[in-house]
Amino acid sequence: MKKKIDKSKISELLFDGMSIMVGGFMCIGTPEEIIDEIVKSDVKDITIICNDAGLPGQGVGKLISNGQVKKLIASHIGLNPEAGTLMSEGKLEVTLTPQGTLIEQIRAGGSGLGGFLTSTGLGTLVEDGKKIITLNESNYLLELPIRADLAIVYGTEVDHYGNVLYTKTTRNFNPVIATATDKVLVQARHIVKEINPDYIMTPHIFVDYVIEEGK
Amino acid sequence: MKKKIDKSKISELLFDGMSIMVGGFMCIGTPEEIIDEIVKSDVKDITIICNDAGLPGQGVGKLISNGQVKKLIASHIGLNPEAGTLMSEGKLEVTLTPQGTLIEQIRAGGSGLGGFLTSTGLGTLVEDGKKIITLNESNYLLELPIRADLAIVYGTEVDHYGNVLYTKTTRNFNPVIATATDKVLVQARHIVKEINPDYIMTPHIFVDYVIEEGK
Amino acid sequence: MEKHEIRAFIAKRVSKELHDGDVVNLGIGLPTLVANYIPQDIEVYLQSENGMIGLGPAPSEENIDMDITNAGGRPVTLEKGGMYFDSSTSFGIIRGGHVDVTVLGSLQVDEQGSLANWIIPGKMVPGMGGAMDLVTGAKKVIIAMTHTNRGKAKILKECTLPLTAKNQVDLIITEMAVMEVKEDGLHLIEYNNTFSIEEIIKATEANLIINNPSVMKVK
Amino acid sequence: MEKHEIRAFIAKRVSKELHDGDVVNLGIGLPTLVANYIPQDIEVYLQSENGMIGLGPAPSEENIDMDITNAGGRPVTLEKGGMYFDSSTSFGIIRGGHVDVTVLGSLQVDEQGSLANWIIPGKMVPGMGGAMDLVTGAKKVIIAMTHTNRGKAKILKECTLPLTAKNQVDLIITEMAVMEVKEDGLHLIEYNNTFSIEEIIKATEANLIINNPSVMKVK
Numbered sequence: 001m002k003k004k005i006d007k008s009k010i011s012e013l014l015f016d017g018m019s020i021m022v023g024g025f026m027c028i029g030t031p032e033e034i035i036d037e038i039v040k041s042d043v044k045d046i047t048i049i050c051n052d053a054g055l056p057g058q059g060v061g062k063l064i065s066n067g068q069v070k071k072l073i074a075s076h077i078g079l080n081p082e083a084g085t086l087m088s089e090g091k092l093e094v095t096l097t098p099q100g101t102l103i104e105q106i107r108a109g110g111s112g113l114g115g116f117l118t119s120t121g122l123g124t125l126v127e128d129g130k131k132i133i134t135l136n137e138s139n140y141l142l143e144l145p146i147r148a149d150l151a152i153v154y155g156t157e158v159d160h161y162g163n164v165l166y167t168k169t170t171r172n173f174n175p176v177i178a179t180a181t182d183k184v185l186v187q188a189r190h191i192v193k194e195i196n197p198d199y200i201m202t203p204h205i206f207v208d209y210v211i212e213e214g215k
Numbered sequence: 216m217k218k219k220i221d222k223s224k225i226s227e228l229l230f231d232g233m234s235i236m237v238g239g240f241m242c243i244g245t246p247e248e249i250i251d252e253i254v255k256s257d258v259k260d261i262t263i264i265c266n267d268a269g270l271p272g273q274g275v276g277k278l279i280s281n282g283q284v285k286k287l288i289a290s291h292i293g294l295n296p297e298a299g300t301l302m303s304e305g306k307l308e309v310t311l312t313p314q315g316t317l318i319e320q321i322r323a324g325g326s327g328l329g330g331f332l333t334s335t336g337l338g339t340l341v342e343d344g345k346k347i348i349t350l351n352e353s354n355y356l357l358e359l360p361i362r363a364d365l366a367i368v369y370g371t372e373v374d375h376y377g378n379v380l381y382t383k384t385t386r387n388f389n390p391v392i393a394t395a396t397d398k399v400l401v402q403a404r405h406i407v408k409e410i411n412p413d414y415i416m417t418p419h420i421f422v423d424y425v426i427e428e429g430k
Numbered sequence: 431m432e433k434h435e436i437r438a439f440i441a442k443r444v445s446k447e448l449h450d451g452d453v454v455n456l457g458i459g460l461p462t463l464v465a466n467y468i469p470q471d472i473e474v475y476l477q478s479e480n481g482m483i484g485l486g487p488a489p490s491e492e493n494i495d496m497d498i499t500n501a502g503g504r505p506v507t508l509e510k511g512g513m514y515f516d517s518s519t520s521f522g523i524i525r526g527g528h529v530d531v532t533v534l535g536s537l538q539v540d541e542q543g544s545l546a547n548w549i550i551p552g553k554m555v556p557g558m559g560g561a562m563d564l565v566t567g568a569k570k571v572i573i574a575m576t577h578t579n580r581g582k583a584k585i586l587k588e589c590t591l592p593l594t595a596k597n598q599v600d601l602i603i604t605e606m607a608v609m610e611v612k613e614d615g616l617h618l619i620e621y622n623n624t625f626s627i628e629e630i631i632k633a634t635e636a637n638l639i640i641n642n643p644s645v646m647k648v649k
Numbered sequence: 650m651e652k653h654e655i656r657a658f659i660a661k662r663v664s665k666e667l668h669d670g671d672v673v674n675l676g677i678g679l680p681t682l683v684a685n686y687i688p689q690d691i692e693v694y695l696q697s698e699n700g701m702i703g704l705g706p707a708p709s710e711e712n713i714d715m716d717i718t719n720a721g722g723r724p725v726t727l728e729k730g731g732m733y734f735d736s737s738t739s740f741g742i743i744r745g746g747h748v749d750v751t752v753l754g755s756l757q758v759d760e761q762g763s764l765a766n767w768i769i770p771g772k773m774v775p776g777m778g779g780a781m782d783l784v785t786g787a788k789k790v791i792i793a794m795t796h797t798n799r800g801k802a803k804i805l806k807e808c809t810l811p812l813t814a815k816n817q818v819d820l821i822i823t824e825m826a827v828m829e830v831k832e833d834g835l836h837l838i839e840y841n842n843t844f845s846i847e848e849i850i851k852a853t854e855a856n857l858i859i860n861n862p863s864v865m866k867v868k
C-alpha cells in the first residue's frame with residue numbers, strides 16, 4: 001500500500017505553530033497512536049481543532065498536558081479539568097464554539113464555501129466579533145470556514161487505495177476533518193483489501209498517509 | 216411495515232400549487248413509478264426542484280409534457296428539448312441554478328442553515344437579485360436555503376423501519392432532498408429486513424411513506 | 431424526597447411529554463433518566479449528537495463496546511432500526527428541526543425562555559457542546575432540573591449568567607412544578623401538591639402567572 | 650484533419666497536462682475523449698459530478714448497468730478503488746479545490762480567462778449543470794475545443810455570451826494551438842505547425858502574446 005508509512009515518519013509531518021484537526025468525540029474515534037507520536041516529537045505551539053479537550057491522559061488531553069498546545073478550538077472542555085485550569089492561568093488559549101457550528105465551519109472549509117448563516121449562538125457570547133445578517137426579519141450569525149495543516153483521523157477499515165470506512169460512533173468528526181486540511185493522516189484499525197464502493201466514507205483522494213494500529 | 220402505502224394512495228399526498236423535489240440525475244435514480252402516479256392525478260401548477268428536466272417521456276419530463284409543471288428549478292434542461300420550447304413560449308417558468316449551489320441550497324434547507332456563501336456564479340447572470348458579501352477582499356454570493364412540500368426519492372433498499380440505502384450513481388440528489396421537505400415518499404426497489412446501521416444513508420426519521428416498486 | 435427520588439420524579443414527569451414517533455435528544459445527567467420512564471405503548475427515537483439515532487440502554491459489563499457511546503463518552507447500545515452518522519449529519523438533523531424534543535438541565539432559566547447552562551465566568555467553563563444548537567434547532571425545549579440550587583432561585587426574571595440561547599425554552603419541569611413559557615410570561619400549569627403554591631412562588635424569582643394549575647401526576 | 654481527427658488531436662494534447670495522482674473531471678463531449686489517451690505510466694482518478702470517483706470506460710453491451718452512469722446519463726464502469734457519493738459530497742469535492750484539473754468545451758473564451766458555455770439567449774438554454782462550480786473550484790481549468798466555430802472566432806477579446814465564470818480559465822487547447830491565460834494576457838505557448846502563426850492569429854480575435862512558441866507535439 002503506497003500511502004502506508006511507519007509511525008517513526010510521523011514527526012516529519014509536524015512543525016512548530018502548525019494547526020491540527022483531531023477526530024474523535026470524548027476520545028471515542030481518536031487516533032491515540034498518532035497522538036502518542038506527536039507527544040514524542042518536540043513540536044510546539046500547536047493549534048488544535050477538536051470537538052473537545054479529550055480526557056486527562058487521553059486523546060488531545062495528552063498534548064495539552066505535555067504543553068504542546070497553544071490554542072484549542074473546541075465545543076466542550078468539561079471532561080478535562082486541566083484544560084480549564086491552564087485556560088484560567090492564561091497558558092492555553094481556548095475558543096469555545098457550538099458543536100454544530102464547529103463541524104459546519106470545518107465542512108465549509110473542506111467544501112469551498114465562504115461561510116454560512118446560522119441562528120445558533122444568537123444573543124449569546126458566541127456573537128462577539130461576528131457579522132449579523134438579517135433576512136426576512138430573522139437574524140443569523142455569519143460563521144466562517146476553518147481549515148488546518150493536518151488532520152489526524154481514526155478509521156476502522158482502510159483499503160489499499162486509502163479509502164476509509166468508519167464504524168459506529170467512532171465516525172463523528174473524522175470524515176469531515178479529512179476534507180479540510182492540507183494533509184490527512186489516518187490511523188487504520190484494520191487495513192483491508194477493498195471496501196464496497198457504496199460504503200466508502202472518505203474517498204482515497206483525501207488521504208495522504210496511513211499508519212496501521214498496533215504495528 | 217408501517218410506512219408502506221399502496222400506489223393508489225399517492226394522489227392523497229398531492230395538491231395544486233405544491234412544490235416537489237425529485238431525486239435523480241438525467242433520470243438515473245428517479246422514482247418513475249411515483250411520477251406515473253402524479254401524471255395520473257390531476258394535480259397542477261407544481262413547482263419541481265430537480266437536477267434537470269429529465270428526458271422526453273422519462274422522469275420529470277413526463278410531468279412537463281403533461282402540463283402539470285408551472286415552475287422548474289434545475290441546473291440543466293438541455294436533454295429535454297420540450298422544456299426549452301415551453302420555456303421560450305412562456306409556458307414554463309425555469310430557474311437555472313449551478314448544480315453545486317442547487318444541492319447546497321437544498322442541504323441548507325434540510326439542515327437549518329439560513330444560507331451560505333459561494334464564489335460559484337460570481338460575475339454571471341446567477342448574481343441577479345442576490346446579495347454579494349465581501350470578506351477579506353473576496354466576494355461571495357449569498358445563496359438561500361430551499362425547501363419543498365414533498366420529496367420523491369428512489370431507494371435501492373428500504374428496511375422495515377424506513378431506513379434507506381442508495382447504490383452506485385442512483386444516490387445523487389436523493390439523500391439530500393429527503394432532509395428538506397415536509398413529507399418524504401420513497402420508491403423502494405427492494406424492501407429488506409434490515410440494513411447495517413453504518414450504511415444507512417437516509418435515517419427512517421426522514422421517511423413518511425414507502426411504495427414498493429413493481430407491486 | 432431524597433435526591434435520587436427527586437431526579438426520578440422529574441424524569442417521570444418529563445416522559446409524559448413524549449409522543450409516539452418523537453425524535454428526542456436527552457442531555458447528560460438528569461435528562462438521561464427520562465429514557466427509563468418512556469411509556470411502553472409509544473415508540474420514541476433517541477438521538478445522540480455524537481452520531482446515532484436509536485440510543486439504547488447501557489450494556490451489561492461483558493457486552494460493552496467502546497465504539498458505541500453516548501455524548502458523554504459512556505457505553506450505550508443501539509436499538510433495532512437505529513443507525514450511525516457523522517457529526518455534520520447529526521447537527522443537520524438537530525439544526526434542521528428534525529428533533530422533536532430536547533431535554534436539558536440548566537443552571538438558570540428565565541421567564542422569557544432564555545437559559546444559561548454552559549459557563550460560570552471565573553469558576554467553571556465546560557463549554558456549550560451541542561446545547562446551543564439543540565435548544566435553537568429542536569421543535570420543543572424542555573428544561574428538567576431541580577427547582578432551586580440549595581434554596582437559591584434558578585428560575586429567574588432574567589438570567590444573570592451568559593446565555594446558552596434566548597427565548598428558546600418551552601417547558602420547565604422541576605420537583606415542584608411544571609411551567610410553560612408563553613408570549614405573556616411564565617405560566618404555572620401544574621404543581622406538586624406536597625408543596626404549597628406559596629412555597630413554589632417563594633422558590634421562584636420569576637413572576638409566575640397562576641391560573642388554575644392542576645396537580646402534577648407522576649405515577 | 651477530419652472532425653474526428655481534430656477531436657482526437659485535441660484530446661491527446663490535453664492528456665499531456667495530466668499528472669500522476671490527479672483528480673480530473675472531464676466534461677461531456679470532446680473532453681470525454683481525453684480518458685482514451687491518459688499515459689499508461691500515470692494514475693489519474695476521474696471524478697464525475699453525478700457522484701463517483703474512478704469513472705472507467707463504457708461497458709460492453711452485455712455488461713451495461715444503468716445504475717452506473719456518467720454526468721450525461723450514459724453507462725460507464727467503476728475502476729478498482731473507486732467509490733460513489735451523493736451530489737452534496739460531489740460538489741464539496743469540486744468547490745473545495747479537491748479536483749486538480751477540469752476539462753471543458755466552450756462556446757467562447759476570452760483573453761481574461763472568462764468563458765461562456767451555458768446559454769445562447771433566445772436560441773439555446775441548456776443550463777450550466779455543474780460547469781460553474783467546476784471552473785470556479787478546480788485547481789486548473791482547461792478548455793478543449795475547436796479553435797473556431799466554422800471559421801467564426803471563439804477565442805475573443807471579451808466574451809459576448811453570458812459568462813459561465815470570470816477569469817477562471819488557465820489553458821486553452823485547440824487543433825491550432827495551446828494558449829495560456831496569464832496576468833498580462835493570452836500567451837500562445839505552442840502551435841500546430843500545419844498552420845502558420847498568421848493563420849492562427851487570423852482565427853483568433855483575442856490578442857495573442859507570442860514569444861517563441863514551441864511546436865505542439867501530439868504523438
